[in-house]
Amino acid sequence: MKLDYILLRQISILSIFFGIASAFVTLIPIVGTYSFIFLTCFIAPVVIWLLLKYNCLTLSETKDSVIVGAISGFVGYLAFSIFYIPISIVLMKFFHIAANYGIGILLSNGSFFILTVLSIFMGVLGATMNAFTGFLTYYIIGLINSVKK
Secondary structure, X not given: OOOOHHHHHHHHHHHHHHHHHHHHHHOOOOOHHHHHHHHHHOHHHHHHHHHHXXXXXXXXXXXXXXXXXXXXXXXXXXXXXXXXHHHHHHHHHHHOOOOOXXXXXXXXXXXXHHXXXXXXXXXXXXXXXXXXXXXXXXXXXXXXXXXHO
């Protein structure tokens, strides 16, 4: 796989879309936990599957899937943070609604620096988890292709 500008842009756009969608779904109290788990673990398999489906990506080695997974995890979580944090603050300050009590306390008492550092840390954690699930996706796709033949 050659990671050129067009492929990097496609990975980033898909990751940003799923990050923003997760931000809005995470605001719903019951399904928010599942959306957050999807965000931290399963953005990479969906991005890899979509790019393979439309022939935008060729996975020739394991490291290709790990790189795509790490990029999609980090970009997706940063897009999530950019949308989720301001919406949560607005909901708490004006409507006195908190989707998650612990997050509500952090957002009401934390400084901008703490929120930024926490977002970057969670982005790196999301990149690590999505790199692993991208790695698993590579082997599952290989297994499915070998069974089909």
